[in-house]
Amino acid sequence: MKIPNLFSFYQKAEEQKIMNMQISQNYIKTVELFAGVGGFRIGLENISNQSKSFKVVWSNQWEPSTKVQHASQIYEKQFGYANHSNEDISKVSVEDIPEHDLLVGGFPCQDYSVASTLKNSHGIVGKKGVLWWEIYRILQEKKDKAPKYLLLENVDRLLKSPASQRGRDFAIILSSLNTLGYSVEWRVINASDYGMPQRRRRVFIFASKIDTNFYNTLKNNVASNILSSSGLFAKTFPVKRIETEQIMTKKLSDDLVDITNNFNKDTPKQNAFLDTGYMINSVYYTSKVEVNYEDKYSVLGDFLQDEKTVPKEFYINDEELEKWKYQKGSKSIERINKTTGHKYTYSEGSMGFPDCVTKPARTIITGEGGASASRFKHVVCINGKHRRLTPLELERLNMFPDNHTEGIANTKRAFLMGNALVIGIVEKLGNTIIKGIN
Incomplete structure (x- = not known):
């Protein structure tokens, strides 16, 4: 009878344990909130070599306004059921969310005002x-x-909301992250400015904890260099040089009730936050930008x-075409305010019709689906x-794989793409993040 080599057995087990640890260390563990159909996931997991x-x-995806959870169904179909939550995030215990390095998500633009302050023992009470x-x-x-990173x-419009106190909501976000130890x-970013196929303007926000490389970059460099070349966004999406005199800087209160009640009250119509910026230790720096891109552009x-x-x-007959031309054309319509009875004229200019196929596509909206003229x-x-x-x-046009949303009605597929992001932006940012992680 052959006696098993126990030393070899335990040695292999130990080697496997070490290998598993190495694999774990090589992964940037990511949690995807408000996941939709997985745009962040695709962009980040596309990164190879x-x-x-x-x-x-x-991951978590929950649509409160619909009984059938179409986005979550697509997500589960493409990525599996394991570790995916289709539950109202407010009802999910934080203990059920695994430890992770990076949290990602496209959260809705809402009213972020608070009814109690960070100094209150009960914490923040938002809407x-x-x-x-x-x-x-x-x-x-x-x-x-x-997580170290968000x-x-x-x-x-998040940077300008609400209209009565431009920038207040974003100031609340910045201040609350600052209190939690993030820069x-x-x-x-308009995706089409950097060679992607859709004119879609969105604000991207990257936060990093104290002692990370990204935090130290902000700590150890001057604002003009950070916004022009050394910051995450400048490295990923180049802009023309930003000089010191172009930069606005201010200090934020750490009292969120004070921000809610008083931020930008003196100059409510002036923008407190411009198209690029950063915040560290309660102080923020912001500037306008001019794109610096000389590569190939994509067209519809x-x-x-x-x-x-x-x-x-999907084809439009001659009778229906007239309805489309009317919708796309200029018009002046007399309307009556139902509350006050006041008469007024609603006017809108004409749009290019049909869409130009030699330019990037216009922004996809959630109402894109359906045959009715729009x-x-x-x-x-x-x-x-x-x-x-x-x-x-x-x-x-959002750079998803072909037929990613296949399996549900076409109108729902269009709605999901109206809610999605341009994956190419996430992929480019992910490439820069992965190179800079400690």
Whole structure:
């Protein structure tokens, strides 16, 4: 009878344990909140040929306004059920969210005002259902195990909301992150400015904890260099040189109730935050930017599918075409305010019709789907025939894989792409992040 070599057995077990630890160390463990159909995940996990890679270890997608959770269904279909939560994030215990290095998500633009201050023993009380405070809750309750990095996306009006106190909501976000020990960089990026196929302006926000390389870059460099060359966004999406005199700087209060009540009250119509900036130790620096891009540009026509494969339902007949021309044209309409009875004239200018296929596409909106004539839906004219864009084409304009959302109604697929982001932006930012992580 052969006696097993126990030393060899334990040696192999120990080697496997070490290898598992090395694999774990090579992953940047990522949590994706408000995941939609997985745009952040695709962009980050697309990154290859690196000593490290991103791995989503937990995700959450919940749409409160609909019974059927279409986005979550697509997410589960593409990435599996494991470690995915289709539950209201406000009802998820922070203990159920695994430890992670990076938290990502596109959270809604809402009213972020608070009813109590950080100094209050009960913490912050924001408006119910405001999802920014769910991000804050996770960071606060994780304490020293909170992620080192955040990468968030929002509509660019976040920097100017609310209209009565421009910038107040973003000031609340910056101040609350500062209190939790993060520095913050931000940048409004139009995807088409950097060779991507859609004119989609969104603000991206990157936060990093004390003692990370990114934090130290902000700590050890002057503002003009950070915004022009050494910051995350300047490295990833080049801009022309920003000089010191172009930069606004101010100190933020750490009292969120004070910010809620008083931020920008004296000059409410002036922008407190411009298209790029950063904040460290309560002080923020911000400036306008001028894009510096000299590579190839993408156009709508490059992303259209073969006409032979376009379903008939997307073509517009002559009778319907007149309705589309009316919607796209200039008009003046007399209306009456239902509350006051006041008469007024609503006017709007004409839009280019059909959409130009030799330029980047206009922004995809959530109402893109459906056959009814609309001012904002895309229409192209190919070989003399007018038609709407297909779900596959909408996916391509957001740089998703073909037929990523296949399996649900076309109108829902269009809605999901209207809610999505341009994956190329996430991928480029991820490449820069992965190179700078400690």
